[in-house]
Amino acid sequence: MTLTELSHRVQITVVNLSILKNGHAKAIRFSTLMRLCDALDCQPGDLLRYERTPDQAT
Template sequence: MSDEELHSVRIHLDRLLAERGMTLTELSAQVGITVVNLSILKNGRAKAIRFSTLSRICEVLDCQPGDLITHDPSNGPG
């Protein structure tokens, strides 16, 4: 299996940011990670996320991990 393998995990950062009227840059500053790394996460290209980062994003966006990340097997590799 290659590093470029598709997966069925979806990130809903765009929706959460829009609902809260927040930009990626603002989130980056509050979470303490780079805009580039948040962009990689937002675009579904991240291979992993640290629990500490996930916790901080959830704190800043006032959400649960399930609001940010979902699993959609019908959208996965196939």
């Protein structure tokens, strides 16, 4: 599936979808995450991961 097709299915712009895809998003709406999971037949954990940034204390 192309980004264009996915953006139509999820109802967000290709630009915003690209930001999500490239890991540059700082947040995502639950409704967008639900539509992505529905379109891709996956679970949120398949799309998200947590990465600690260098400035975060341990």
